[in-house]
Structure formats: C-alpha cells, structure tokens
Amino acid sequence: MAQTREEDKEPAMYQSDLSNVTLSPPRDYVAMLPAAIRVTMGLHPLDLAEWIEVDDRLPDELAEKRRLLAERRDDVLRIMPAAAAGARETLALLAEHLPRRYPQVYRQEGARLANRATGETWDLAADDLHPLELASRLVQEDLCLMGREDGDDRYRLTGACVCFPTRWRMPEKLGRSLNAIHEPVPHYDPALTSPMDRLFARLPVERPVWRLNVSILDSPALFQPGGHQRAAGEPPITAQNAGDSLWLRMERQTLRRLPQSGDILFTIRVYSRPLGALAGRPERAERLAAALRGVDAELAAYKGIEPVRTAAIAWLERAAGQAGGAA
Numbered sequence: 001m002a003q004t005r006e007e008d009k010e011p012a013m014y015q016s017d018l019s020n021v022t023l024s025p026p027r028d029y030v031a032m033l034p035a036a037i038r039v040t041m042g043l044h045p046l047d048l049a050e051w052i053e054v055d056d057r058l059p060d061e062l063a064e065k066r067r068l069l070a071e072r073r074d075d076v077l078r079i080m081p082a083a084a085a086g087a088r089e090t091l092a093l094l095a096e097h098l099p100r101r102y103p104q105v106y107r108q109e110g111a112r113l114a115n116r117a118t119g120e121t122w123d124l125a126a127d128d129l130h131p132l133e134l135a136s137r138l139v140q141e142d143l144c145l146m147g148r149e150d151g152d153d154r155y156r157l158t159g160a161c162v163c164f165p166t167r168w169r170m171p172e173k174l175g176r177s178l179n180a181i182h183e184p185v186p187h188y189d190p191a192l193t194s195p196m197d198r199l200f201a202r203l204p205v206e207r208p209v210w211r212l213n214v215s216i217l218d219s220p221a222l223f224q225p226g227g228h229q230r231a232a233g234e235p236p237i238t239a240q241n242a243g244d245s246l247w248l249r250m251e252r253q254t255l256r257r258l259p260q261s262g263d264i265l266f267t268i269r270v271y272s273r274p275l276g277a278l279a280g281r282p283e284r285a286e287r288l289a290a291a292l293r294g295v296d297a298e299l300a301a302y303k304g305i306e307p308v309r310t311a312a313i314a315w316l317e318r319a320a321g322q323a324g325g326a327a
C-alpha cells in the first residue's frame with residue numbers, strides 16, 4: 001500500500017494531529033449565482049493559487065471517495081494508457097501545490113505526502129496506485145484528463161476519477177471527444193462546439209480558467225450518476241417543503257493545460273446547499289427564481305428542473321418577499 005493511516009500505528013498522535021487542523025467552511029458560491037441558467041462557456045481567469053479548494057468538508061468528502069473507490073470502483077475510476085504522462089504530471093503538480101497553499105493540512109517529507117486532516121500519509125514514489133487515483137484521493141475535486149493522440153486534433157477523455165457526478169456516468173464518456181461527451185446537452189451543438197474546440201486547442205499553460213455550473217437536485221448525495229429517484233412514500237416536493245427537499249448544487253470547474261504533457265486537466269468541485277439556505281437572503285432568492293423561470297423547456301427537462309420548477313420558484317418567491325436579512 002502506498003498509504004498508511006497514522007491511526008493504525010499511533011492513535012493518540014493521530015487524534016492530536018487532527019485537532020490541530022482548522023479548516024474553514026466551504027466558499028459560498030451562491031453569491032455568484034448567474035442571472036440566467038443557460039448553456040454558455042462562462043469562463044473566468046483562474047488564479048493558480050486558487051486552483052484547488054480545501055475546506056472543512058475535506059475529511060468527509062475524502063472518506064466518501066474512499067468508499068466509492070472500494071465499492072463502486074468501475075463507476076468512478078477509468079484510465080486509458082494515453083493518460084499516463086498527464087496523470088504523473090497532475091500528481092506532481094498537486095504534491096508541489098498543496099503543501100505550499102495549505103501548509104496546515106498537507107506536509108511533504110521527502111517522497112511522502114501527509115494529509116493531517118485525514119491522518120493519511122502517501123508514498124508518492126510507490127507504484128501500487130495509479131497517479132491519477134492517488135491525486136484524486138488527495139483533494140475534494142474530481143479529476144478528468146483530456147488528451148490528444150498524435151495525428152488527432154480532437155481532445156478525448158483519457159482518464160478520470162469522478163466520484164461526485166451530477167447526473168452523468170463517467171465510464172460512458174471515456175475515450176470520447178468533447179463533442180461526443182456533450183452530445184446530450186441541449187444547445188451545446190452548435191453553440192459551444194467551435195468555441196470549446198478552439199479553447200482546448202489554444203488554452204495557454206499560463207492562462208487557466210474556471211466556470212460555474214448550477215443545478216437544482218432533490219438530494220444532497222455527492223454521487224449522483226443518474227440523479228436521485230424519489231422512492232414511493234417520499235413526500236412530493238411542494239412550495240411548502242422545497243426549502244428542505246431541494247438542493248442548489250453548484251460545480252466549480254477549472255481547466256488548465258499541463259505544461260509537459262500538453263493534456264488539459266479538468267477539475268470539478270461540488271458545492272451543495274439546501275434551498276432553505278436562501279431564507280433571509282431575499283435578493284439571492286429572487287435571482288435564483290428569475291434564473292429558474294428563464295430556463296427553456298428543453299434545458300429544464302435535461303437538467304431535471306422541470307418536475308420541481310414550480311415548487312422551487314414558489315418557495316423562492318416567498319423567501320424573496322420576506323423582509324430582513326442580508327442578501
């Protein structure tokens with residue numbers, strides 16, 4: 001095993017180490033809700049110091065990754081030989097970045113990288129874990145590598161560890177081009193086909209980007225390959241209970257070109273909050289209500305918004321009408 005848990009050897013040490021790590025709450029991307037939910041590029045320049053986000057969900061989310069990698073391995077981890085160089089490069093970049101950006105959490109000691117929030121220590125030089133799997137076990141983000149083979153001008157998904165998908169099945173996408181991956185997305189073709197191909201062909205190493213994706217789901221589960229199927233007996237979602245029954249799920253996605261391999265690394269970080277978190281935030285509630293009203297029928301059906309749209313908007317309109325609280 002490349003990894004040993006300190007608790008297996010020295011429980012007291014593990015405990016005291018953990019209690020010294022103070023992690024901040026997740027960033028509040030609700031403040032960045034778009035005015036409209038549409039199929040757009042929506043790219044922002046990414047400061048590489050903020051490439052990866054670490055917060056107090058780290059221990060739980062890494063534990064969930066461990067569970068999924070053990071119990072649902074084929075659903076969450078797929079790697080083609082073409083991803084080898086990009087995967088090694090990804091791990092090396094993380095091993096360099098994490099201890100520098102989050103020194104309280106990650107410590108590098110020679111070829112070993114310790115995560116003090118989980119008690120894990122990883123041997124970076126060991127070859128029993130694929131570097132893409134090890135990289136994914138370090139951070140809350142899901143990781144996807146897009147590579148191009150000689151003579152092929154299209155980028156394809158060559159390797160991925162996706163434990164927290166928002167209504168898609170990663171294994172179905174392996175080896176596929178950007179266009180084929182996005183085939184179910186309404187309006188992607190033609191709206192985004194050429195801009196995306198241009199972005200991937202030209203993205204400079206030194207100009208990474210990030211974007212947000214917004215969904216409304218009826219479950220906070222991180223692993224939702226097909227969405228949540230409401231079981232018989234579960235109460236229907238209404239204007240009254242939508243605050244506790246629906247979750248605003250925002251994905252922070254980053255794209256950077258890896259300098260050596262030339263592959264593009266796509267990271268996805270999920271932030272999920274109950275709609276009820278917008279109570280007392282009337283401007284945000286109104287903004288989301290307006291965004292939901294404006295989603296066209298085809299996109300709403302694709303995103304699973306249609307069945308809950310009326311209840312969500314009614315709940316948000318009530319929250320928007322309530323006085324008090326900061327927006």
Ligand code: HEM
Nearest residue numbers: 039040041144146157167168173181182184185213266303
């Ligand atoms: C600038 C880069 C990208 C843009 C602008 C983009 C845009 C989008 C949009 C608008 C959607 C619809 C999601 C929604 O509205 O809920 C989507 C879905 C998706 N994207 Fe991307 N995407 C980008 C990069 C990537 C990359 C690199 C991958 C590689 C894995 C990827 C994989 C997916 C998948 C799997 C879906 C769901 C498709 C399905 O329903 O089967 N995207 N993307």
